[in-house]
Amino acid sequence: MTSRYPVLYRSIQGIALLAVLLSLLVPGWLSSVQLIVALVMILLIGIPHGATDYLIFQQLSRPLWGSREMTRFYINYILLMAAFAALWWILPELALLVFLGISIYHFGQSNWNYVGFQSKLEAVGTHVLWGSFVLFVPILWHYETAAPIIGSITGAPAPQISGAWREAVSITLLVLNLWLCVYYFVQDKVTRKEFMDEVVNLFALALLLINLPLLLGFAIYFVCWHSLSSMMDQIRFFRRQVQSYNVAQYIKNALPLSLAAIGTLGVFAFAQVKMDIPLNIGIVFVFISVVTLPHMILIDQLYQEDNAVSAYNSMNKEF
Numbered sequence: 001m002t003s004r005y006p007v008l009y010r011s012i013q014g015i016a017l018l019a020v021l022l023s024l025l026v027p028g029w030l031s032s033v034q035l036i037v038a039l040v041m042i043l044l045i046g047i048p049h050g051a052t053d054y055l056i057f058q059q060l061s062r063p064l065w066g067s068r069e070m071t072r073f074y075i076n077y078i079l080l081m082a083a084f085a086a087l088w089w090i091l092p093e094l095a096l097l098v099f100l101g102i103s104i105y106h107f108g109q110s111n112w113n114y115v116g117f118q119s120k121l122e123a124v125g126t127h128v129l130w131g132s133f134v135l136f137v138p139i140l141w142h143y144e145t146a147a148p149i150i151g152s153i154t155g156a157p158a159p160q161i162s163g164a165w166r167e168a169v170s171i172t173l174l175v176l177n178l179w180l181c182v183y184y185f186v187q188d189k190v191t192r193k194e195f196m197d198e199v200v201n202l203f204a205l206a207l208l209l210i211n212l213p214l215l216l217g218f219a220i221y222f223v224c225w226h227s228l229s230s231m232m233d234q235i236r237f238f239r240r241q242v243q244s245y246n247v248a249q250y251i252k253n254a255l256p257l258s259l260a261a262i263g264t265l266g267v268f269a270f271a272q273v274k275m276d277i278p279l280n281i282g283i284v285f286v287f288i289s290v291v292t293l294p295h296m297i298l299i300d301q302l303y304q305e306d307n308a309v310s311a312y313n314s315m316n317k318e319f
């Protein structure tokens with residue numbers, strides 16, 4: 001995926017490696033600033049990357065505009081969020097597993113969406129392997145930090161996993177993902193340059209996710225890798241509908257919902273401070289997962305349409 005936006009990703013990898021260097025030279029300093037740095041990045045880029053969902057939805061459902069189907073679609077979305085919130089209420093451990101599963105697929109899809117897969121199974125397998133790498137490596141490598149967070153999300157203690165197992169799974173995930181790059185290169189699905197870019201990217205991510213404190217490493221991945229590439233892909237998608245669509249317009253479109261989301265979080269935080277309630281990270285996580293679920297489904301539809309258009313274009317080129 002980094003080959004699609006080379007300048008952006010070379011810069012991000014450079015910044016990530018500088019952060020790794022900083023963590024080795026001044027250990028402890030990044031831990032003390034990680035929460036504020038992660039928060040600022042998520043507010044400025046992480047939240048806005050999901051704030052144009054309403055436009056994607058409008059474009060994807062264009063044939064339904066003005067019909068009753070459209071209202072039914074909105075209602076289904078709200079029902080989906082309500083059902084997921086109910087699952088959190090009744091079976092929090094299952095809800096967490098569902099959310100982790102969909103997140104893994106979503107992260108993998110934002111990296112490997114440019115490859116023409118032979119089957120749905122190949123696509124899902126690839127997305128799951130890549131997404132598992134960026135989600136499980138930081139969680140398993142920094143399990144002493146992750147376990148209490150998981151405990152506060154589910155309300156039950158996180159399972160105990162030995163250090164040897166955690167390291168073995170993390171390294172296996174890296175090796176399997178490297179093998180995936182080789183597989184697609186051998187299959188002629190990626191060019192030599194794309195292959196090299198994927199391999200460099202995997203090592204840069206591994207260094208970042210292992211060396212940086214959990215929340216900072218994951219936030220840098222989530223914001224710089226995932227949210228930025230998702231934003232760029234969304235801009236490409238909108239540009240197909242309106243050719244002059246640009247970054248400034250994207251910012252303008254994302255602003256209202258981003259401000260609404262940031263404002264809501266601000267009110268929550270202010271109320272908690274006023275009432276002297278300690279921050280409940282579990283509730284914040286559940287809230288984020290419920291609003292993120294429709295976003296992930298929508299983006300899946302965006303990539304499916306993207307692939308259909310690419311297949312159509314390459315078919316036309318052949319004839």
Ligand SMILES: CC1=C(/C=C/C(C)=C/C=C/C(C)=C/C=O)C(C)(C)CCC1
Nearest residue numbers: 050099100103106139146149150218292
């Ligand atoms: C469980 C767990 C985590 C998982 C976070 C996830 C799964 C985030 C998914 C975000 C998505 C999918 C955003 C979409 O735009 C953290 C924060 C690493 C910390 C340790 C515990």
